[in-house]
Amino acid sequence: MHASISAAVTAHPRRRPEAEALAASQPGLDFEVVEDPEPDGPRSALRTARLAWRTADPGCTHRLLVQDDMRLAPGFARLVRAAVAAQPDRILCLFTEWGSRTSPAVRLAALAGAGWVPLLDPYVPTTAVVLPTAVAHALAGFPAEPGEPDDVLLLRFAREHGMTPLVSSPNLAEHEQGDSLIGNDVLQGPRHAALFGGPPGDWARVLVPPVVPHLLLFDGVVVCQVPDGDGWRPVLADAFLAPSGLALPDLLERYAVAVGACDPTGRMRRVVADSLLLQLWLAAFCYGVAAYAVLGDVAVVDRALRTVRGAAALRTIAPGALRRFVPGHRLAGLPALVAPLLRHAISDGCVHAGQAGDQFWKEYLQ
Template identity: 85%
Template sequence: MHASISAAVTGHPRRRPEAEALAASQPGLDFEVVEDPEPDGPRSALRVARLAWRGADPGCTHRLLVQDDMRLAPGFARLVRAAVAAQPDSVLCLFTEWGSRTAPAVRLAALAGAGWVPLLDPYVPTTAVVLPTAVAHALAAFPAEPGEPDDVLLLRFARANGLTPLVSCPNLAEHEQGDSLVGNDVLMGPRRSALFGGPPGDWSRVLVPPMVPHLPLFEGVVVCQVPDGDGWRSVLADAFLAPSGLTVPDLLERYAETVARADPTGRLRRVVADSLLLQLWLAAFCYGIAAWAVLGDAGAVERALRSVRGAAALRTLAPGALRRFVPVHRLGALPGRVEPLLRQAISDGCLHAVRIGDQFWKESLQ
């Protein structure tokens, strides 16, 4: 189809220079700037989102919304038009932060060459999103629950209308550092992209992995997310792995062997507590299992991890999971320090999946 896009940068009047600079950076999309109509009122992204949804040009097929604290990938206009043409009926999210539930799925898509994964989070990241124009107009009138933010309202709307939002691989937008108007930078730490920029995946392909491992930001204990009807459910990683013959003592022994090789001097464990490093190792081990399930070959997994996309995706795993627990000034060096541990864990998980085979999935997912 021929996609035509009306575009807007949304923000607060106090960030008008940033919004105008972002709009000017994409002359091919003719961005307008939409500002909060009640800048002195209680902080809420929904007020400006309503205006931006309502302002979608009825003569265009789609509405693109980008918040004023985002940075867009090189070639953004061309890439977003190609993405919309390939998935014209979907809600398209062009960003997910590196610690989200969806982020590990994006990393798997990077290995597989897919352009999209389904959203796994309990909100739609509205920082950079494309909506069919009819959806934008319907959202403008969709009633909100008391205190409901725009990202949760959008997910509730999507579920009510049988829509599954898709998240791009790679992300086409990056979150810039700065003070959040609603305090998210303090609550959650830096929120960088799971995989920003680089060659696009196949925009026609949506990858739905049979399992997506995740180290939750607040709980700090790995879960395996598995498809469950129209959504996803989370299973503790040790419970997911148990049918494959791995007990908790087995996992502790495997971790101890790996960390002894990857961190013989204990330098890494002076930055990341052993208990959290265990969970990071477990997330990577499960990532290896999921990667094998997606690619079906251990050699293909190793090659994909060495690719530009695969390596870039792996670099965001540790800082995304640990940014609330590791000081910000140490996050930049963290990927390099944990890479030997993560690569060994992924390799071990992949080899475990090879040994168990398809029967593992049949038993684990019941």
């Protein structure tokens, strides 16, 4: 199949200069700028998205939409064409923010060399997305629920049509920091990419991990997401680990040993509260379990973590998970600060997984 792409930057009129600059940065894709048709109406990205969906060129196989506050990876046009050629019938998300439910799966794909993971979030990140043109045209007339945003509507459409959106590893778009039209910058903090740019994964390969750990953005606790029918079910991390012989007191003891070795002077705990540092450690421990499940060997996981992609993925774990709990001026230094603890936890989780076999998740997947 020969893929051809019509591309658009969606924008509010007040961001016209930014949108035009983004469009001009990709001459090989001939971006058009699609503006909100009712800029003085209630704030909503859906109006602009509908217009961009409706105006997709019927002579092209795919519609690429990028919002005006995104930055695109070097070689974006070449990469997105290769991605579309490898997955022509799928909804392709080129960005997921560093604290999303899908972000740990993107990091696991980076270790495994895969180009895609299934979407785990309750919305489709429409900040940078590629749709088959037929899907874009169908979305233009797809009825919305009252107050429904475009990203939730797109997921509902996908589910009704038996489609599972894919998220790229690495992400091909990065979210530039700025004022959100709907206030997400205040509610959620900075929303950078889970893994931006760098060597691409295998666009023909979709990694479906048997478990995806996630430190919940608003709750500050770790869950392990396990496949459940057509979706994913969250299981509290301590419950997920219990069949492997680790009860909560065992986890607390392991954390105490790790933090004593990695943070003897308390530098980490002066930035991250001990209770949250425990959860960050637990997320990394479960990430080690998941990495072993994907790669099957402790030494292979260790080597993968030391690659450019693996190291870059590791750097976004802490700021992505903790950006609502750590002062903004501390986020840039957070990855280096907690890196020893994360590496210790991942290694510990990986070794434990090798010893425990399949005793982690079999209870939940049978």
